[in-house]
Amino acid sequence: MRNVLAIVRREVNAFFFSFLGYIVVFVFVGLTGFFFHNVLWRSEDAGITAQVMFGVVSYTMMLIAPLITMRLIAEEVRTGTIETIMTAPITDTELVLGKFFGALIFYIVILLPTLVHVGLLTWLGKPDLAPILSGYLGLLLMGGLFLSIGLLCSSLTRNQIVAAVVGIVVLLLLFVIGALAEWRSGWVYDLMRYLGFMSHQESFARGIIDTRDLVYYLSLTAFFLFLSVKAVESRKWRAA
Amino acid sequence: MEIQVEHLTKRYGTTVAVDDLSFEVEKGEIVGFLGPNGAGKTTTMRILTGFMPATSGTVRVGGYDVFSDSLAVRRRIGYVPEGMPLYPEMRVCEYLNFRARVKGVPRHARKRRISEVMERCGITDVQRKLIGSLSKGYRQRVGLAEALVHDPPILILDEPTIGLDPNQIRQVRQMIKDLGGSHTILLSTHILPEVEMTCGRVMIIHQGRLIVSDTPENVARHHLGATNLILEVRGPGENVCSALASIEGVHDVKWNGAQPVGRFTVVPEKGRDVREAIFRRIVHNGWVLLEMRPERISLEEIFYKLTTQEEV
Numbered sequence: 001m002r003n004v005l006a007i008v009r010r011e012v013n014a015f016f017f018s019f020l021g022y023i024v025v026f027v028f029v030g031l032t033g034f035f036f037h038n039v040l041w042r043s044e045d046a047g048i049t050a051q052v053m054f055g056v057v058s059y060t061m062m063l064i065a066p067l068i069t070m071r072l073i074a075e076e077v078r079t080g081t082i083e084t085i086m087t088a089p090i091t092d093t094e095l096v097l098g099k100f101f102g103a104l105i106f107y108i109v110i111l112l113p114t115l116v117h118v119g120l121l122t123w124l125g126k127p128d129l130a131p132i133l134s135g136y137l138g139l140l141l142m143g144g145l146f147l148s149i150g151l152l153c154s155s156l157t158r159n160q161i162v163a164a165v166v167g168i169v170v171l172l173l174l175f176v177i178g179a180l181a182e183w184r185s186g187w188v189y190d191l192m193r194y195l196g197f198m199s200h201q202e203s204f205a206r207g208i209i210d211t212r213d214l215v216y217y218l219s220l221t222a223f224f225l226f227l228s229v230k231a232v233e234s235r236k237w238r239a240a
Numbered sequence: 241m242e243i244q245v246e247h248l249t250k251r252y253g254t255t256v257a258v259d260d261l262s263f264e265v266e267k268g269e270i271v272g273f274l275g276p277n278g279a280g281k282t283t284t285m286r287i288l289t290g291f292m293p294a295t296s297g298t299v300r301v302g303g304y305d306v307f308s309d310s311l312a313v314r315r316r317i318g319y320v321p322e323g324m325p326l327y328p329e330m331r332v333c334e335y336l337n338f339r340a341r342v343k344g345v346p347r348h349a350r351k352r353r354i355s356e357v358m359e360r361c362g363i364t365d366v367q368r369k370l371i372g373s374l375s376k377g378y379r380q381r382v383g384l385a386e387a388l389v390h391d392p393p394i395l396i397l398d399e400p401t402i403g404l405d406p407n408q409i410r411q412v413r414q415m416i417k418d419l420g421g422s423h424t425i426l427l428s429t430h431i432l433p434e435v436e437m438t439c440g441r442v443m444i445i446h447q448g449r450l451i452v453s454d455t456p457e458n459v460a461r462h463h464l465g466a467t468n469l470i471l472e473v474r475g476p477g478e479n480v481c482s483a484l485a486s487i488e489g490v491h492d493v494k495w496n497g498a499q500p501v502g503r504f505t506v507v508p509e510k511g512r513d514v515r516e517a518i519f520r521r522i523v524h525n526g527w528v529l530l531e532m533r534p535e536r537i538s539l540e541e542i543f544y545k546l547t548t549q550e551e552v
Contacts, residue, residue, distance in 0.1 A: 002341065002344070003341075003342055003344075005341075006338060006341035006342045007342070009338070010327075010330075010338050013330075013334070014327070014329060014330075017329045017330075018329065079325050079327075080321065080323055080325030081325040081326065081327060082325075083286075083291055083321040083325060084319070084321060084325060084326075084339075084386070085342075086290075086291055087289040087290060087291050087314055087317070087319045087321070088314060088339070088342045088343055089311050089314040089315045089342075089343060089344060090342055091311070236291070236292055236293055237293065
């Protein structure tokens with residue numbers, strides 16, 4: 001636990017030290033702000049606007065999450081610092097968890113500016129606060145899933161660009177598989193809808209906290225973290 | 241026995257990096273691990289630190305098996321990897337603090353430990369600087385401070401003086417010497433004087449195999465035959481040459497051709513001390529002996545001999 005915290009602290013600091021960290025904040029705040037502004041002028045219902053806002057954050061995150069995670073392990077491998085980490089008395093699981101929660105904290109920090117949008121909505125209209133809370137819970141869970149996928153990509157290569165591109169492609173697939181099944185019926189489409197993240201995202205945004213959605217996010221996140229641990233472990237067995 | 245390696249073999253695909261290597265390092269010893277690039281030094285050290293698994297063989301460090309008790313081993317070693325990888329975006333003190341946490345230095349002791357190792361490695365004055373902005377010499381010392389921060393009984397240093405200038409090399413060597421005795425140190429290098437100056441024992445490794453393990457002096461004695469003598473004599477060169485060659489126990493004499501003061505290299509037969517006979521012969525002939533000294537035997541020659549012999 002102490003080891004995990006030490007890694008978390010270093011990662012969070014590294015995000016805020018890096019130029020990339022600020023680019024990520026800038027792009028995220030810029031994109032979400034721009035779309036929110038567009039929606040806000042046409043919208044007549046504060047609740048629906050909030051739902052759209054959560055959707056916008058989801059789309060943006062497909063691009064942003066792999067940018068957050070791409071350097072986590074790939075960079076340590078490229079610069080060789082992985083050798084100092086893996087010869088320190090910490091387990092591979094502690095390393096992966098530290099990296100993951102470090103990224104998650106950074107994600108939570110860049111979500112904070114969207115509270116301004118919520119503030120504007122409550123000022124201009126009277127949105128129901130419960131769906132907004134569940135919407136944020138959904139964003140948190142979704143962020144965890146996206147970051148765990150990005151982390152896995154980062155642990156498989158020493159090239160950060162490759163890690164980011166593969167991460168974005170996987171997240172797009174996760175979106176497309178659900179989008180293809182939209183408005184169709186049959187168990188295959190039901191399954192595809194379940195695998196895609198948007199259906200789960202939408203139910204949180206509508207104020208529904210369903211165990212199916214919780215199970216979807218938490219189990220997939222745990223699965224990708226598990227694969228990341230295995231990927232880090234497997235480094236030892238591959239020729240350097 | 242702090243480090244115990246038995247029949248260690250490491251293969252990368254079909255290449256054999258380490259081939260049935262066995263050695264031991266006693267507590268408090270400073271052992272130099274010597275070999276040309278690609279001899280298997282780094283691979284062996286990576287296996288010792290648990291960064292890589294061995295293909296076969298057993299390795300025990302501090303009494304623990306590096307494979308099954310990896311964490312226990314890692315707690316007891318300070319490791320400076322090849323090339324000194326560090327995080328350029330961290331400040332020196334931040335980095336040491338992070339590493340101290342990861343290595344389990346308790347909170348109350350952390351501050352004291354960190355200032356101790358910074359003092360010891362001479363980096364106290366750069367503690368607020370970003371590691372990326374430091375010179376190579378300072379980075380090297382930060383790496384060494386990091387290895388020492390949890391006060392490990394065993395130090396494994398992979399080429400700790402590479403890329404340093406002569407003054408920095410001298411400082412690092414002095415530090416290593418100071419750490420000996422209280423610490424068990426295994427260091428690798430391909431610079432021979434380094435081993436002669438700092439280590440109590442040399443292990444020469446070539447193509448993944450241990451070919452010599454002895455004190456630097458013994459290595460010189462056993463592997464280079466007799467010690468040559470360098471003479472400087474005032475006298476007629478040809479006559480001196482033949483006079484020296486006729487001494488019993490002298491195998492060969494070389495003369496550099498200079499007059500009237502010539503320089504001669506006398507190669508004695510193995511195990512013979514011919515210094516007194518040389519002195520008497522020269523005085524007897526009325527010449528003047530200006531200098532007589534043993535030729536400085538360097539590990540370099542032994543190294544060359546041993547590592548090239550193999551291939552022939």
